[in-house]
Amino acid sequence: xxxxxxxxxxxxxFLALGIGSIVITGIFSFFTARSALLERTYDQLTSLRxxxxxxxxxxxxxRLRETAYFAGAESTVNLTRKLVSSKIPDTSMEPEKxxxxxxxxxxxxxxxxxxxxGRPIYKSPTVSDDFADLQSNEMQLLYEHPQKAFINxxxxxxxxxxxxxxxxxxxxNGETAAYLCLIIKPGLIDNFMLEDDPARGLGYTGETYLxxxxxxxxxxxxxxxxxxxxTRVITTPVIKALEGSEGVAQIIDYRNIEVLSSxxxxxxxxxxxxxxxxxxxxxxxxxIYAIRNNIMLLTVLIGLAFFILTYAISRKFTRPLIKLKDAxxxxxxxxxxxLVGIESDDEIGELTEAFNSMAxxxxxxxxxxxxxxxxxxxxxxxxxxxxxxxxSRELHDGIGQSMIxxxxxxxxxENTVPPKIKENIQSVILxxxxxxxxxxxxxxALMPPxxxxxxxxxxxxxxxxxxxxxxxxxxxxxxxxxxxxxxxKAKLYIFRIFQEALNNIAKHAEATSVVIEANxxxxxxxxxxxxxxxxxxxxxxCNEKGHGLNNIIERxxxxxxxxxxxxxxxxxxxxxxxxxxxxxxP
Numbered sequence: 001x002x003x004x005x006x007x008x009x010x011x012x013x014f015l016a017l018g019i020g021s022i023v024i025t026g027i028f029s030f031f032t033a034r035s036a037l038l039e040r041t042y043d044q045l046t047s048l049r050x051x052x053x054x055x056x057x058x059x060x061x062x063r064l065r066e067t068a069y070f071a072g073a074e075s076t077v078n079l080t081r082k083l084v085s086s087k088i089p090d091t092s093m094e095p096e097k098x099x100x101x102x103x104x105x106x107x108x109x110x111x112x113x114x115x116x117x118g119r120p121i122y123k124s125p126t127v128s129d130d131f132a133d134l135q136s137n138e139m140q141l142l143y144e145h146p147q148k149a150f151i152n153x154x155x156x157x158x159x160x161x162x163x164x165x166x167x168x169x170x171x172x173n174g175e176t177a178a179y180l181c182l183i184i185k186p187g188l189i190d191n192f193m194l195e196d197d198p199a200r201g202l203g204y205t206g207e208t209y210l211x212x213x214x215x216x217x218x219x220x221x222x223x224x225x226x227x228x229x230x231t232r233v234i235t236t237p238v239i240k241a242l243e244g245s246e247g248v249a250q251i252i253d254y255r256n257i258e259v260l261s262s263x264x265x266x267x268x269x270x271x272x273x274x275x276x277x278x279x280x281x282x283x284x285x286x287x288i289y290a291i292r293n294n295i296m297l298l299t300v301l302i303g304l305a306f307f308i309l310t311y312a313i314s315r316k317f318t319r320p321l322i323k324l325k326d327a328x329x330x331x332x333x334x335x336x337x338x339l340v341g342i343e344s345d346d347e348i349g350e351l352t353e354a355f356n357s358m359a360x361x362x363x364x365x366x367x368x369x370x371x372x373x374x375x376x377x378x379x380x381x382x383x384x385x386x387x388x389x390x391x392s393r394e395l396h397d398g399i400g401q402s403m404i405x406x407x408x409x410x411x412x413x414e415n416t417v418p419p420k421i422k423e424n425i426q427s428v429i430l431x432x433x434x435x436x437x438x439x440x441x442x443x444x445a446l447m448p449p450x451x452x453x454x455x456x457x458x459x460x461x462x463x464x465x466x467x468x469x470x471x472x473x474x475x476x477x478x479x480x481x482x483x484x485x486x487x488x489k490a491k492l493y494i495f496r497i498f499q500e501a502l503n504n505i506a507k508h509a510e511a512t513s514v515v516i517e518a519n520x521x522x523x524x525x526x527x528x529x530x531x532x533x534x535x536x537x538x539x540x541x542c543n544e545k546g547h548g549l550n551n552i553i554e555r556x557x558x559x560x561x562x563x564x565x566x567x568x569x570x571x572x573x574x575x576x577x578x579x580x581x582x583x584x585x586p
Contacts, residue, residue, distance in 0.1 A: 007322075010314035011307060018306040019299060026295035034288045038260065041284045042248040045206075045262035049277035052208045053266055055192045056275065060166075060268045063107060063184060064149040067166035070102055070111075071149070071180040080113060080170045080178045083121045099124040107188060109163070112181040113170070127183065150270025152181070153212060154229050162229065167270075186228075193219040205259075205280035211238050213272040223255060237263035241274035253278060260284050320348045324355055331359055403436045456481050456491045460498050464516070471506045473531075479518040481525070486581065493555045494527075494579070497563070500551050501529045501575055509533025509573060520581060525561075527577040535567040552577075 070076055102111055103126070110127035112120050149168035164184040169176045193209060195202050202208070210218035211233050221227035233254040240247070246264035253259045258281040266273045320340075327340045339356045410429045417425060457480050464475035481494065498516075505511050511533030518527045549565055552575065556563035561579035 007311070007314045007318045010318070011310045014310035014314075015303060015306050019303045022295075022299050022302055026292075026299060030288065030292050030295065033291060034285060037285060037288050038250075041260055041279065042262060045260060045277040045279065046248065048202070048206075049208060049262045049264060049275055052193060052277065053264060053275050056189065056210070056266055057268055059188070059192075060151050060271070063166045063182070064151065064168070064269060066105065066107075067168040067180060067182050068149040070182065071168035071170045075101075076113075076170060076180060077172060079122070081172055083113060084115065084172075084177050099126065102182065107185060109183045109185050111183065112165075114179045114181060116176060116178065121178065148269060151268055153271055153273075154216075154218065187220075189218070190220045194222060196222065202277075203279060203283050205283045206278065208275065208277045209233075210266065210273050210275055211241075213242060218273055235261075237261045237276055238274055241265050241276070242272070250281065258282070320352065324348075324352060327355065327359070331362065403432060406432055456486065456494060459495055460516070463498055463502055464514075467502050467506060467514070473505065473511055474513040475516065476514070477516045477518075479516075481518050481527075482520055482581070490559055490579075493559055497527075497552050497555050497577065498529070500549075504549070505529075505531045505533065505573075509535075511572065523581050525577075525579040525581050527579070528574060529577075530572065530574045532572045535569050535572050537569045538565070538567055 099110065102108055102124075110124040112124075112127065113122040115121050149166060152165040152167050154162050154164060163186055166182045166184065168180050170178045170180055189210065195207065207222040208219075209221060212218050215232050215234050215238060216229050217227045217231045217233060219228065221231055224231050231254060235251055235253060237247075237249050237251060241263040242265070244265060248260070248262045251259060251261050253261070259278040260281055261276055261278045263274060263276045266275050323340050339359055340352050410425055410432060413425060460481065461477055464477050467473050468475050486494070502514070505514055509531045511531035513532050515530045516528070517530075518525070520526075553563045553565075556577050556579060559579045561577060564576045565573070566576065567573040
């Protein structure tokens with residue numbers, strides 16, 4: 001894992017401190033400004049909603065007063081008296097003239113007169129014939145407002161000539177005789193509810209609209225054509241306003257767009273309408289997000305300036321420490337001669353001087369330890385070889401000679417015993433011969449006589465022949481090892497290297513062939529021993545080098561050479577050895 005340098009830490013700390021302060025200040029400023037902007041927008045929407053609410057309430061209250069006035073007018077009462085008392089209307093009353101009086105205000109399309117059961121007994125000529133009788137909801141309003149004028153809402157069931165109307169009772173002698181229904185011209189509400197001019201306080205996405213108890217629009221939407229009684233608005237503000245609440249909220253509107261909304265209930269006799277003033281959240285907060293973008297740009301610029309400044313300062317302080325670190329790495333890797341120049345007379349200079357002193361002391365002690373280790377290793381290996389030579393002599397001159405003497409005596413005894421006993425003696429003689437061969441093989445393995453008598457190459461070839469005969473592994477020895485330029489110990493060490501390598505192949509490699517290459521180039525002896533066995537995974541922690549491989553590496557190091565083990569699971573093993581050959585090679 002990559003570590004963070006001191007320079008990087010200083011840069012990061014300064015950047016974090018500087019940019020953090022800017023970011024915290026910017027975030028605080030942004031949220032404070034956004035909160036103030038939202039509060040101001042809500043106040044503007046509420047003011048606009050209340051203004052529109054006052055306009056709509058005034059409009060309908062004026063229509064209610066007009067309807068009540070016309071219902072109580074003498075001409076209306078006289079017309080109603082005759083209509084109620086006569087089954088056939090009296091056309092001599094010139095209804096067109098009466099109608100012109102009502103329509104002169106410009107707010108109505110025509111009028112009806114209904115009896116107390118809701119059946120029309122008179123209608124103005126301007127009204128089409130497809131108006132039906134009053135529905136159950138209108139009759140319910142008649143019962144709720146027997147003496148009061150009220151607004152009759154759009155009908156969600158009767159779509160034919162569905163319009164708003166004002167209804168007021170016509171009384172004769174103090175009793176309700178019929179009802180006057182004035183039909184309001186469509187689109188009058190939109191004259192002050194629908195606003196398309198961005199300069200009038202609602203921008204490009206703001207609007208005010210009315211919604212009825214069935215959650216259908218009662219005024220024209222700014223964004224959807226023919227939305228009256230067609231567009232359904234089921235939002236939290238509508239539901240709360242229908243329950244009698246008023247307030248503000250941030251919601252998803254009927255267009256599935258996030259908006260800021262101010263809502264409340266309109267107080268109109270006969271209507272249960274709610275009024276809403278809304279504007280898209282994006283447009284309402286556009287200015288504050290522009291400020292946010294400026295803050296982000298300023299943060300980036302200041303951060304860049306902070307980075308350049310802190311990097312220059314940190315490099316000045318950390319350059320000597322980086323040199324010390326690099327020197328310490330070299331020291332840890334064994335290059336103990338690494339020293340650092342002293343560049344300052346402060347604490348870092350004192351640390352550098354102490355480091356140089358430590359490096360010099362470690363270098364001297366390392367030389368002494370290496371020399372001591374080489375001497376100990378050489379003494380151990382030489383002692384091991386001496387012990388092998390002693391055991392080889394003991395086996396050959398002691399046990400081997402005794403076994404031969406026993407074999408000779410058994411041979412003499414064989415001819416002097418009865419036939420039955422002779423067979424047993426012959427079996428013992430055979431066992432003795434095998435034991436003599438095994439003792440001779442052990443003696444030769446401990447110290448082969450061919451090494452002293454015929455040279456290093458011959459001794460190695462004998463090892464190869466023995467591997468082929470004993471284990472059935474085909475061996476191919478290419479090249480020669482110049483034993484004449486090697487000392488006695490060097491020959492013995494190289495022989496032991498081959499012995500360890502071939503023993504490992506026989507015991508562990510499961511190989512069928514071994515190739516040995518040896519050649520001398522410019523006083524450097526190259527040896528490669530390669531098998532086609534199962535190999536092993538050098539990356540696995542479980543496959544550490546055994547004693548045999550370690551012995552090969554140590555013996556090569558005693559000859560001031562090196563041994564490299566190359567292996568891969570399933571691809572065999574290769575041992576590469578380089579040994580310098582000079583006149584001083586022991």
